[in-house]
Amino acid sequence: MTEDNATDTEAEDHGPTTFLTKYVWSQDHKVIAIQYGLTAIAIGLVALVLSWLMRMQLGFPGALEFVDQEAYYQYATMHGMIMVIYLLTAIFLGGFGNYLIPLMVGARDMVFPYLNMLSYWVYLIAVLVLVSSFFVPGGPTGAGWTLYPPQSILEGTPGYDWGIILMLTSLVIFIIAFTMGGLNYVTTILQARARGMTLMRMPLTVWGIFVATFMGLLAFPVLFVSGVMLLLDRVIGTSFFVPEIISMGEPLAYGGGSPLLFQHLFWFFGHPEVYIVALPAFGIVSDLLSIHARKNIFGYRMMVWALIGIGALSFIVWAHHMYVSGMDPAFGFFFAVTTLIIAVPTAIKVYNWVLTLWRGDIHLTIPMLFSISFVLTFVFGGLTGLFLGNVVVDVPLSDTYFVVAHFHMVMGVAPIMVVFGAIYHWYPKMTGRMLNGPMGQIHFWVTFLGTYAIYFPMHYLGFVGVPRRYYGYEDIEFIPQSVHDLNAAITVAALFVGVVQLLFLYNLVWSLKRGELAGGNPWRATSLEWQTPNTPPVHGNWGKNMPQVHRWAYDFSVPGADKDFMPQNMPRQSFEAADVHKLDPDPPTAGPPSDDPALPPREGEA
Amino acid sequence: MVLAIVLVLIVLITVLFTFYSPWWFTPLASNWGTIDDALIITFAITGFVFVAVTLFMALAIFKFRHVEGRKAAFEPENKKLEWWLIGVTTIGIAGMLAPGLIVWADYVKPPPNAGVFEAVGQQWSWSFRLPGKDGKLGRAAVRFITDDNILGVDPRDANGLDDLIIDGDDLHLLLNQPVKANLRSLDVLHDFYVPQFRAKMDLVPGMVTYFWFTPTLPGSYEILCAELCGLGHSDMRSLVVVDEPGDYQAWLSEQITFAEMIAPEDVPEDMPEEVAEEAVESEQQPEVADEVALNVGPSTALSAELSTGEGTTND
Numbered sequence: 001m002t003e004d005n006a007t008d009t010e011a012e013d014h015g016p017t018t019f020l021t022k023y024v025w026s027q028d029h030k031v032i033a034i035q036y037g038l039t040a041i042a043i044g045l046v047a048l049v050l051s052w053l054m055r056m057q058l059g060f061p062g063a064l065e066f067v068d069q070e071a072y073y074q075y076a077t078m079h080g081m082i083m084v085i086y087l088l089t090a091i092f093l094g095g096f097g098n099y100l101i102p103l104m105v106g107a108r109d110m111v112f113p114y115l116n117m118l119s120y121w122v123y124l125i126a127v128l129v130l131v132s133s134f135f136v137p138g139g140p141t142g143a144g145w146t147l148y149p150p151q152s153i154l155e156g157t158p159g160y161d162w163g164i165i166l167m168l169t170s171l172v173i174f175i176i177a178f179t180m181g182g183l184n185y186v187t188t189i190l191q192a193r194a195r196g197m198t199l200m201r202m203p204l205t206v207w208g209i210f211v212a213t214f215m216g217l218l219a220f221p222v223l224f225v226s227g228v229m230l231l232l233d234r235v236i237g238t239s240f241f242v243p244e245i246i247s248m249g250e251p252l253a254y255g256g257g258s259p260l261l262f263q264h265l266f267w268f269f270g271h272p273e274v275y276i277v278a279l280p281a282f283g284i285v286s287d288l289l290s291i292h293a294r295k296n297i298f299g300y301r302m303m304v305w306a307l308i309g310i311g312a313l314s315f316i317v318w319a320h321h322m323y324v325s326g327m328d329p330a331f332g333f334f335f336a337v338t339t340l341i342i343a344v345p346t347a348i349k350v351y352n353w354v355l356t357l358w359r360g361d362i363h364l365t366i367p368m369l370f371s372i373s374f375v376l377t378f379v380f381g382g383l384t385g386l387f388l389g390n391v392v393v394d395v396p397l398s399d400t401y402f403v404v405a406h407f408h409m410v411m412g413v414a415p416i417m418v419v420f421g422a423i424y425h426w427y428p429k430m431t432g433r434m435l436n437g438p439m440g441q442i443h444f445w446v447t448f449l450g451t452y453a454i455y456f457p458m459h460y461l462g463f464v465g466v467p468r469r470y471y472g473y474e475d476i477e478f479i480p481q482s483v484h485d486l487n488a489a490i491t492v493a494a495l496f497v498g499v500v501q502l503l504f505l506y507n508l509v510w511s512l513k514r515g516e517l518a519g520g521n522p523w524r525a526t527s528l529e530w531q532t533p534n535t536p537p538v539h540g541n542w543g544k545n546m547p548q549v550h551r552w553a554y555d556f557s558v559p560g561a562d563k564d565f566m567p568q569n570m571p572r573q574s575f576e577a578a579d580v581h582k583l584d585p586d587p588p589t590a591g592p593p594s595d596d597p598a599l600p601p602r603e604g605e606a
Numbered sequence: 607m608v609l610a611i612v613l614v615l616i617v618l619i620t621v622l623f624t625f626y627s628p629w630w631f632t633p634l635a636s637n638w639g640t641i642d643d644a645l646i647i648t649f650a651i652t653g654f655v656f657v658a659v660t661l662f663m664a665l666a667i668f669k670f671r672h673v674e675g676r677k678a679a680f681e682p683e684n685k686k687l688e689w690w691l692i693g694v695t696t697i698g699i700a701g702m703l704a705p706g707l708i709v710w711a712d713y714v715k716p717p718p719n720a721g722v723f724e725a726v727g728q729q730w731s732w733s734f735r736l737p738g739k740d741g742k743l744g745r746a747a748v749r750f751i752t753d754d755n756i757l758g759v760d761p762r763d764a765n766g767l768d769d770l771i772i773d774g775d776d777l778h779l780l781l782n783q784p785v786k787a788n789l790r791s792l793d794v795l796h797d798f799y800v801p802q803f804r805a806k807m808d809l810v811p812g813m814v815t816y817f818w819f820t821p822t823l824p825g826s827y828e829i830l831c832a833e834l835c836g837l838g839h840s841d842m843r844s845l846v847v848v849d850e851p852g853d854y855q856a857w858l859s860e861q862i863t864f865a866e867m868i869a870p871e872d873v874p875e876d877m878p879e880e881v882a883e884e885a886v887e888s889e890q891q892p893e894v895a896d897e898v899a900l901n902v903g904p905s906t907a908l909s910a911e912l913s914t915g916e917g918t919t920n921d
């Protein structure tokens with residue numbers, strides 16, 4: 001592929017010319033990325049509004065008349081599913097993955113551009129099917145985002161007639177879209193890297209997206225089959241997951257199925273899914289911290305291995321979501337051990353982030369502010385995860401607000417912080433203009449302090465024992481008035497945080513025309529996407545000359561260099577030669593530092 | 607700079623909040639103080655890490671924030687430091703995992719002298735069943751459910767005839783007597799949850815799940831459902847009352863057996879109520895006091911007595 005790219009005829013032309021082929025049926029990874037991103041943000045807004053409605057009910061019970069029990073459970077379900085799948089998974093992989101992979105590895109585009117386009121449109125269909133469930137009789141499903149049967153397909157749960165069918169159908173469609181995109185990302189990273197871009201020279205952003213996509217390709221099929229099986233149970237009356245039961249006093253025709261089987265399948269997907277969202281965030285935040293601290297990421301190789309280690313381990317911890325599910329409790333020993341082992345590579349990542357800051361030259365830009373707040377939030381959420389992973393400690397806390405607070409910190413707020421940081425960071429590349437600073441400051445401070453105010457005290461509701469997924473708490477004796485007051489305060493904080501997101505959206509639009517001009521490399525960054533001849537990059541990304549990579553992405557503040565950064569495509573300098581092993585964790589295997597443009601492509605790259 | 611100060615403030619607030627906020631565990635009413643202890647150990651270790659990492663970050667931001675002329679250090683790796691950190695982390699992890707696993711080993715194994723009761727969930731109410739004087743619960747399955755036999759006890763199983771059925775009323779337990787809770791659902795997933803006992807477990811249709819505890823504080827506690835089970839999830843409540851022996855036996859003697867429930871035609875209709883009750887009692891459980899003793903005392907055949915027919919059991 002490398003050679004193909006170098007002689008690519010597309011480099012000469014300017015790509016599609018009509019509006020329709022350029023912006024709608026586009027095969028350009030950058031356009032597709034933005035389509036993915038905007039769709040994800042749009043559906044994410046729906047989820048955000050749903051969270052306000054739920055919070056209103058929790059903070060001020062009965063204040064909104066239309067939020068009854070049925071609506072509450074429907075909102076919770078749609079909110080959770082949208083946030084996890086249709087917003088975060090889509091925006092990290094479909095959005096940032098699409099935009100950054102070809103630019104960061106130095107390719108002209110994804111290797112299968114047509115498939116890439118198809119992936120977006122199929123994703124859009126999945127979103128539309130999901131949204132349509134708001135408009136069918138009975139409304140969307142209220143089964144909880146975990147969709148546990150038998151409840152999810154029985155009367156007594158909102159949306160059991162149409163909502164659940166549409167939800168499962170939408171998930172199945174989403175997985176098809178993801179698979180088309182995912183195969184593309186993995187193949188592009190493996191096959192289309194620029195000359196000199198060895199795997200161990202890739203920015204951690206690419207590594208994070210790569211490992212996450214790989215995991216997605218293994219995990220999503222499991223959700224796919226369990227979704228289809230559950231659909232069959234619901235529609236044609238098979239009994240994969242439903243034993244002999246009664247419903248509303250009537251015996252049903254089911255028999256012999258296992259509800260626990262679904263839980264195992266769901267979490268075999270569901271736990272890796274947490275990391276499918278988290279690993280791209282890890283990767284991106286590593287790069288943001290390094291760039292804005294003007295310092296190399298600390299322990300690059302360890303960071304790569306930690307990503308891979310976390311990815312692999314995350315496939316053998318799923319049943320930590322099931323300690324009190326009624327599965328054989330002996331499993332608890334195994335899964336507690338594996339779960340706590342994962343904490344080691346995860347802790348390494350945290351140490352390396354904070355050590356990257358140490359002795360840096362820290363520029364508190366807005367991407368940096370969001371990155372640091374990510375570290376804080378993620379550390380918090382990761383540590384509370386140890387409570388829940390440590391089997392017996394999970395027993396009193398499971399299904400309480402401790403869990404809600406934990407997963408919002410670790411996979412809600414933390415990745416969202418990275419999404420924001422990444423948008424502030426790469427918006428100049430995407431549009432040629434900076435996002436407005438003062439608006440960004442307000443957005444950051446309200447979001448950071450507001451989300452902490454929402455989720456930090458919520459853990460203590462879990463210590464009290466307040467159960468989650470409850471529509472109302474009025475007449476529960478052990479819950480004192482102070483809990484209701486706290487709930488009201490949390491709701492107020494949530495509304496503030498929500499409103500400030502609108503300011504962010506406004507900033508996105510405002511800066512498009514009025515933002516300060518950015519130039520090609522406003523952050524003085526080293527990775528390839530900042531070295532494109534045009535900003536925003538044009539179709540084909542690189543013009544006539546494909547980039548040639550000479551170093552890793554973290555040559556910041558190198559002693560002896562006149563600038564505090566050396567782009568990846570900058571040839572090796574004379575003062576570096578002596579120290580090459582220290583400077584580059586993976587020096588080119590063939591001969592002297594590779595200034596030689598005739599260097600043959602490495603094995604497997606051609 | 608502002609950020610560094612804010613991070614320090616966050617640490618301060620977080621620590622103070624932990625010690626001074628009114629939101630903490632409910633008063634413990636069972637033997638599972640060990641769970642609270644394991645939690646506190648986990649809390650202490652993780653709390654320390656949170657404070658350390660955040661303060662370190664604040665210090666880094668304070669010391670190394672950009673000023674004119676600052677240049678960052680160049681330090682790609684530091685193998686010694688990295689391995690050192692891995693080692694310390696592993697020790698910390700082991701320090702919380704070990705006590706956790708020890709308590710878990712206790713959690714999954716009811717003591718030999720434990721009594722037993724059954725909690726049955728259905729949308730959206732709780733019922734209970736206690737073994738009769740034989741100390742054994744009869745077999746049960748959904749297919750046996752009728753208007754009279756609401757919990758689906760197998761009428762052919764002699765062990766079940768003297769079982770006490772508590773429908774739509776509070777559960778009573780004897781103070782300081784370990785009990786194993788056998789859990790069964792007739793429809794969807796539920797979860798038997800009493801915050802003051804700390805312990806909880808899901809009810810899964812098609813199988814019998816269990817956990818055990820010893821009530822240690824007299825009083826009445828709400829039973830909640832902690833696994834989403836449809837529209838009425840948050841209204842699925844009941845009450846468990848922990849009694850001193852005298853009160854407990856008085857309560858027990860008022861409960862009706864399964865045999866009484868399914869065979870009301872045995873009781874002539876024109877008989878006054880008390881007489882009717884006596885008639886049934888003398889027929890099937892002549893010695894009430896004896897039965898009480900058995901109920902609260904050690905139950906010998908705990909593991910084998912129960913199955914839902916074709917479902918798996920967890921015991």
Ligand code: HEM
Pocket residue numbers: 051052054055076077079080081083084088143144145146404407408411412413416451454468469470494497498
């Ligand atoms: C400030 C923004 C947010 C607010 C105020 C919020 C609020 C809520 C509320 C009130 C619930 C229902 C809790 C319950 O009844 O048990 C909930 C559930 C949930 N949220 Fe969020 N949320 C926010 C952002 C997010 C994000 C970014 C994610 C992405 C991971 C997320 C994922 C979930 C999930 C998975 C559930 C569980 C749904 C279920 O119980 O089935 N939320 N959220």
Ligand SMILES: [Cu+2]
Pocket residue numbers: 270271274317318320321
């Ligand atoms: Cu998990």
Ligand SMILES: [Cu+2]
Pocket residue numbers: 795796797831832833834835836838839840842
């Ligand atoms: Cu429930």
